[in-house]
Amino acid sequence: MLGLATCGLLMVDRASTILDANAQLLEWLNCERDEVVGRQLETLLTLRMPLTDADGQRPTDATLHGMSGVVRPVVVGSLGTTECGAERIAVYDVSTRSAFNLGFRGAEAKTERGRQRLQILLNAAVGFGNVRTELDAAELLVDVAQRAFAASAVSVHISGSDGLFHAAGVNPLAAHWPAGLRAAGTVTLTGGKVLIVRSPEEADTYVPGAGMSDIYRAGGVHAAIASPMRSHGDAVGSMICFFDHPREFDEEAVPLAEALSNQAAQAIARIRLEDTLRRAAMHDEVTGLPNRRLIEEDVTRTLLQGYSALTVIFIDLDGFKAVNDLLGHAAGDALLREIGQRLRGVIRESDVLGRFGGDEFIAVATVDNVADAEALADRIRASIAEPYAELPPVLSITASVGVVTVGNDGAPVMDQLIRAADHAMYEAKMAGGDRVAVAPVESAPIFQ
Structure with a gap:
């Protein structure tokens, strides 16, 4: 009766009972004709909207339910009624369009x-x-x-x-x-x-x-x-x-x-x-040692994590000006480099050593007590007093050394510690050089 194959076709009576279906629809449903005829339309089609309203007939989206449980998106529309009152319904497969829409939404x-x-x-x-x-x-x-x-x-x-x-x-x-x-x-x-x-x-x-x-x-x-x-x-x-x-x-x-x-x-x-x-910019060009600013950073980073006592040793060379005057600044720079190496050999790797400027050096170290600090300062003095192969006998280099030591009972202010050690160094210099002078702790407010 229904031979068109370009779309699915259904015929239903006034009670929405299926009277016939064409081959295309049966293929989509994956069933035989006698499995469809006699069933209610809503068992196969779920309509989004009624096919007819006060304005007349209109197509609507729907879902076609196959016998195997597979669903297919479709568009359905009424083709009118026959002389005997049966309604013909066209069913168009839009699964390809739906797949495109899904893909588009996915994109x-x-x-x-x-x-x-x-x-x-x-x-x-x-x-x-x-x-x-x-x-x-x-x-x-x-x-x-x-x-x-x-x-x-x-x-x-x-x-x-x-x-x-x-x-x-x-x-x-x-x-x-x-x-x-x-x-x-x-x-x-x-x-x-x-x-x-x-x-x-x-x-x-x-x-x-x-x-x-x-x-x-x-x-x-x-x-x-x-x-x-x-x-x-x-x-x-x-x-x-x-x-x-x-x-x-x-x-x-x-x-x-x-x-x-x-x-x-x-x-x-x-x-x-x-x-x-930044750190490279805070190193002395001649000796490669840290300058004053980096000394303070290194002390804060490496030494102030826990210590029994902290000592600051201020070192000023005796006789250095004569080296520059007689041999030139290149010889003076070479001497400063060697002294830097000697000082590094005396203190520990974890201690801080730097060039303060000119012929002045600073060493900062953790010690167990004041006696250890004074012994370290004297080893520094003795290392500098050792002969230098590059210098003529008329030139001798020694050091005036000032040392200040504080216990771990407050937050030390490096600037004030350096100043106290500098004052002690000056006393050693005024006493003739090549000696160590110890600054009394109470000589400066060294805690904040």
Whole structure:
């Protein structure tokens, strides 16, 4: 009866009982004609709107329900009624159009994700351009990566003089990390590429034999993405994003992780370069020793972490002017360099030594007591008084040394300590030189 095949056709009576269906519709339903005839229309078609209203007939979106459970988006419309009162309904398959719409919406969503990630990268670039310390860069990377990946936790590790250390964020695996296993982030750092862990079992493939899957489960981690932090080919550290739930990673995840971690790496490299240049500018050109400003920085950084007593030794050379006058400034510079080497050989590697200016040097050291400080000052004096092969016998070099020592019962003010040691040195100079003079602690307000 219904021979058209360009669309599906149905015939229903006034009670919406199906009277007939064409071959195309039966193919879509994956059934025989007798399985359809006699059924109610709503068992096969779910209409968005009625086919007729006060304005007459109109097409509407609908869903065709196949016998196998597969659904198909369709558009249906009434073709009118026959002489016997049966209604003819046309059914058009729009699954191709729907697939296009889904794909288009997917493309729109992907574009929006790309826009959001680009904005994250642009904002991060501004932030990383303003950070002033390595730890600030690490903290910023944690914040940005956590938002970019919606991560449960982010851990950032930076390579330092003692190896890789945890710089910022939270590492949920830390409490379960086996003793003796390389520090977290090492595999990522040395591998030089982004690693994706989609399940605890997959973690075992990156560190075989370490039981990483058990560590992941103990830490409540289901998935992770880890990226090395590299700047101009140099390894700076690593970033790890952890997820406490199963997580899939799209094709943009790796480039995003690389971009963020490398932004942080470049910021850290810039900070390190700036620090190197700054410190280089605070070194004496002749001896290579720190100048006064760097001496104070080094004392604060390396010595004031805990000590029994702190001594400042002020050294002024006796007879240096005659070397410059008779042999020239080149010989004087060579002599200053040798004296710097002698002084470095007397004090410990952890102590601070610098050139104060002209023929003056300063040494700052931690000692156990005042007697040790005076003994160190005298060893310095004796080392300088040793003969110099490059100098003629008529020229002798000695030193006037002033020393001040304070206990660890307050915050020492370096400027006042240096002034007190300088005054003591002047007393040694006025007494004839080649000697040590000790400044009384009460001679200056050396605590703040």
